[in-house]
Amino acid sequence: MLQCFPQSYFDEVLMSTCARYGERMHFHSTASLVRELFGTAHESCPIDFPAHLNYFVRQLPIGHHMTVDQIIDRHTLYPFTAPFLPSARAAHLREEMKTGAGRSQDRRLLTGRRISVAVPEYLRYCPGCITDDRMRQGECYWHRLHQVPGVEVCPIHEVWLETSTVSAWDPRGDQRMLPVEQVVTATTPRPLSMQEPGRESILALARNAAWLLANPQSSVNLQMWADRYRYLLAERGWSTYRKRLTWAPFWAAFLRIHPLPILRRLDGHAGSLSTGRGIRALLRFPRRAMPPLYHLLLIHFLGFTAEEFFALPQHPTWFGTGPWPCLNPVVPHRNERAVVQCEVRIRRQDGRPIGTFSCGCGFTYSRVGPDWGPLAQFSYHRIEQYGLYWEWVLRRRWRDRRLMREVLAEQLGVSRVTLWEEAIRLGLLPKTSSPREGKRWKRVPGVQPKDCEQKRVQWQQLAQRRRRTLVQERRCRRLYAWLYRWDGVWLRAHQRRNRETGWTRDWAPRLDWATRDRQAARAIIRAAGQLTMNQEPPQWISRHRLMTHSGYARWIAASLDRLPQTRQAIQSAVETRKAFQLRRAIWREGEGRRTAVLATESQVRRHPVTSACGQSGLFEAEGEGW
Ligand SMILES: [Zn+2]
Ligand SMILES: [Zn+2]
Numbered sequence: 001m002l003q004c005f006p007q008s009y010f011d012e013v014l015m016s017t018c019a020r021y022g023e024r025m026h027f028h029s030t031a032s033l034v035r036e037l038f039g040t041a042h043e044s045c046p047i048d049f050p051a052h053l054n055y056f057v058r059q060l061p062i063g064h065h066m067t068v069d070q071i072i073d074r075h076t077l078y079p080f081t082a083p084f085l086p087s088a089r090a091a092h093l094r095e096e097m098k099t100g101a102g103r104s105q106d107r108r109l110l111t112g113r114r115i116s117v118a119v120p121e122y123l124r125y126c127p128g129c130i131t132d133d134r135m136r137q138g139e140c141y142w143h144r145l146h147q148v149p150g151v152e153v154c155p156i157h158e159v160w161l162e163t164s165t166v167s168a169w170d171p172r173g174d175q176r177m178l179p180v181e182q183v184v185t186a187t188t189p190r191p192l193s194m195q196e197p198g199r200e201s202i203l204a205l206a207r208n209a210a211w212l213l214a215n216p217q218s219s220v221n222l223q224m225w226a227d228r229y230r231y232l233l234a235e236r237g238w239s240t241y242r243k244r245l246t247w248a249p250f251w252a253a254f255l256r257i258h259p260l261p262i263l264r265r266l267d268g269h270a271g272s273l274s275t276g277r278g279i280r281a282l283l284r285f286p287r288r289a290m291p292p293l294y295h296l297l298l299i300h301f302l303g304f305t306a307e308e309f310f311a312l313p314q315h316p317t318w319f320g321t322g323p324w325p326c327l328n329p330v331v332p333h334r335n336e337r338a339v340v341q342c343e344v345r346i347r348r349q350d351g352r353p354i355g356t357f358s359c360g361c362g363f364t365y366s367r368v369g370p371d372w373g374p375l376a377q378f379s380y381h382r383i384e385q386y387g388l389y390w391e392w393v394l395r396r397r398w399r400d401r402r403l404m405r406e407v408l409a410e411q412l413g414v415s416r417v418t419l420w421e422e423a424i425r426l427g428l429l430p431k432t433s434s435p436r437e438g439k440r441w442k443r444v445p446g447v448q449p450k451d452c453e454q455k456r457v458q459w460q461q462l463a464q465r466r467r468r469t470l471v472q473e474r475r476c477r478r479l480y481a482w483l484y485r486w487d488g489v490w491l492r493a494h495q496r497r498n499r500e501t502g503w504t505r506d507w508a509p510r511l512d513w514a515t516r517d518r519q520a521a522r523a524i525i526r527a528a529g530q531l532t533m534n535q536e537p538p539q540w541i542s543r544h545r546l547m548t549h550s551g552y553a554r555w556i557a558a559s560l561d562r563l564p565q566t567r568q569a570i571q572s573a574v575e576t577r578k579a580f581q582l583r584r585a586i587w588r589e590g591e592g593r594r595t596a597v598l599a600t601e602s603q604v605r606r607h608p609v610t611s612a613c614g615q616s617g618l619f620e621a622e623g624e625g626w
Helices: 015-026 029-040 052-061 068-073 078-084 087-099 127-137 199-214 222-233 247-257 260-266 277-284 294-299 308-311 375-379 387-398 403-413 416-425 435-443 449-463 470-486 490-500 513-533 542-552 554-556 564-573 577-595 602-604 616-625
Strands: 121-125 160-166 337-339 342-348 354-357 366-370 382-385
Touching: 029 052, 029 247, 052 068, 052 087, 068 078, 068 087, 068 564, 078 087, 078 199, 078 294, 121 127, 127 542, 160 375, 199 308, 222 277, 247 277, 247 294, 354 382, 382 403, 387 403, 387 416, 403 416, 449 470, 449 554, 470 513, 513 542, 513 554, 513 564, 542 554, 542 564
Parallel strands: none
Antiparallel strands: 121 160, 342 354, 354 366, 366 382
């Protein structure tokens, strides 16, 4: 039983209380003090995660009401780390601190994590807090917040922390368990300048760390952090809703909030913070436990304090909280918050959420989220269903002959064409009377039914092929465009049937790259042959000329990375400059011989190569000073 064990102060490190006890009881060495407090001589009392706390609490005198959990939450750095660990690991760490068994990686916050963040080598203190503590309690103590890696200033006094001579992590150094009173000499505080670059960032880190220590949070599923980051980054426009983040502008903005000198100061040996690798890993690998400092930096960048961030809903609310307004224009409860049902799904093409809101009156609308503000609730992107009440109103007003159709459409909140379609659907108009199709057919007096029939058959044959050559593909598209324009009704019905029978793009790839590749490669080889055989003045067979000459330049150039054979063909056909010069020289010689008979003096002067020795022109050129 420990007699006269002092009470811990607010935010005091456990080691500090023990040191004050040691001083009060005049222990001659740290080792004997540790043996008495923790029942072991092997481990000291580290400031981050002290162990053997069960033993320690049993030794406390009667009237000391501290429980083990209270010690862990109020006097160790556990609350700073635990929220960012997977819950199983956090629980394991807490258990280890209680029993002292094992020595997991997580317990080495100060000693082992120097790779990813800089860890203070010596215990630190704030001169302002020292003065305050002395005034309030008559003595001062080691504060927990001042020892947190990444905290450089005291958030209360806004002064830089001072470094003492007491080592922070040498577990067996004799000087370690020293109370602050013995080592602190009166120092004048160094205020944090208003012009200090990244002042806000430095202060925010300290404030967030202080909040975390004062409000222990239970650890959560790490995926939840990732979800929140993803949501906030997309909401602020840094990434898309499918997690695509353009790194360069994001990192430039990050460095504006947290200037590089600060990141370098906080960085560990690996340099992953100042290079951006750490923050990148935080976003890319949500299951990986990362240092709390990285999380706090990102949270501040996103414009939140730790308190606000922890208060965010677990699952992002894209459309606010219900009930939502009913947007049916004809019901008495129009724009009143009558919709209680909202289903959210994620759009495949860009990962954005779509909310489908269905009201009791049958009116159902959907909106692509997330909402840009509270007024977004009064808008929709699509009406899924008009509902019985709306249809009843339409039927009743349709009979009113004095009401113009345009006015009725406006009253019902739809376009004229939609009104027409709905009227047909409800049987108010005969099926053939759609204004759209009537017009379309009128526009095409030239289309013959025979023509139509032929194109339909051709398109069907081509569309059902699994693989199409390039020519077939082009024809198929032309036919499709024709049918789309002149025979839309049949095409739509037929496409639907295709879809029902399972004919989809997935198993019938639109582009058969292997065949295309072979074709293109053949075209390139052919082009190379033609260019070489050309009787005209020879042209250099360059990559560009090959592609142009093959006739497929436009798509070969655009998709060369998908055409390996073509690439190979181009590589082997392209001529080096030297080879071309040689070929041209040979051609000139041949040409010279052929025209020698007809050559006049002036021609000879213009083409000196035409002499018996093909090289003479070259030598002459050199002689003239080239
Ligand atoms: Zn202070
Ligand atoms: Zn309604």
